[in-house]
Amino acid sequence: MVTLKQIATEVGVSIRTVSIALNGDPVAGRISETCVQQIQNVANKHGYQVSAAARAIRLKRTYHIGVLVRNSPNLPLIDPAAYETIMGINQQLEKAGYILNLIRYTDIDKQFASESRVFKERVLDGVISIGNIPPHCTQIITKAIKTCVWIDNNSDSLPNTVKRDEYTAGRLAAHHAIKLGYKNIYWIGGGIKEDGHHISVYKRLEGVTDRLEQAGIEFKNQKLPRWNPEIGPENLKEVFKPHNVFIAYNNEIATDVGQLATSMGYRIGRDFGLLCCEDSKYILDNWPGLSRVSFDRFMMGKTAADMMLKLLTDSEAHGNENRILPVRWIPGNTAWGPDCR
Structure with missing residues (x-):
């Protein structure tokens, strides 16, 4: 040898x-x-x-980092966009000689007391958590693992966090709706601040409502048939009009609106406007023309991994760094303004 x-x-x-x-x-x-x-x-x-x-x-290191995801046995594909973030994490960890291990948050709750090797044995040097993990699971993790980084968590009190600028995402979408000349601006998505809802739900809405109020434009909320069976095609015909624009909370809702409108014979962008508060690789590949607010999920993963590596290798790192990643506007072609026919 x-x-x-x-x-x-x-x-x-x-x-x-x-x-x-x-x-x-x-x-x-x-x-x-x-x-x-x-x-x-x-x-x-x-x-x-x-x-x-x-x-x-x-x-005295295992060179293994756990990445905690919200997937569960009943919902194995709940957050496919997290894959982009995971790839960013893996790229940085791999360069430094670390191995990534995926952990489902439901396994923590069920297995911690008796079975979980991840937390009962020293298997991991640190944990990077993605998404809004329930507070009791957060307590279990921080008690068992000294070094943690939190991506997109609702809590404002956790150290070492990486978040998107959700408020600006909503505000930016509303700003461009106003700039395009729309007078009737409808929000489609959640907005009630309740336990279990991700912070993006109400932060994006807050950004939208603040910008509309600043411009003196009335806020309007529009439900879709999938949430309210009393809403049918005849109701939507009243709002799918050139002087109306819809701001969708996320990609899924924007896609729902697009498919529904197309099936009814409408031309998105001309017959009505549609904007979205987020982006993903799926949208980039399948609907690149969607007018939307974008941010780099891959970069979010790299940022979190770099934060983790700094905590592990830099003895002078204080362990209380919080990063908010910027967003940017992609004009697209699904909102041209009410006068562009």
């Missing part, structure tokens, strides 16, 4: 550098990514295998 000395000789570095690159912490050891990659290529060529168990004992 090849030795560290042989690898060091072939690469042209010290044995210590090879040892850190293969068995230690290359980030803390201040070894460049190029050098680490070169050492790993030579080691792989000769069949060198790192002992993860030995490294964990020596460094």
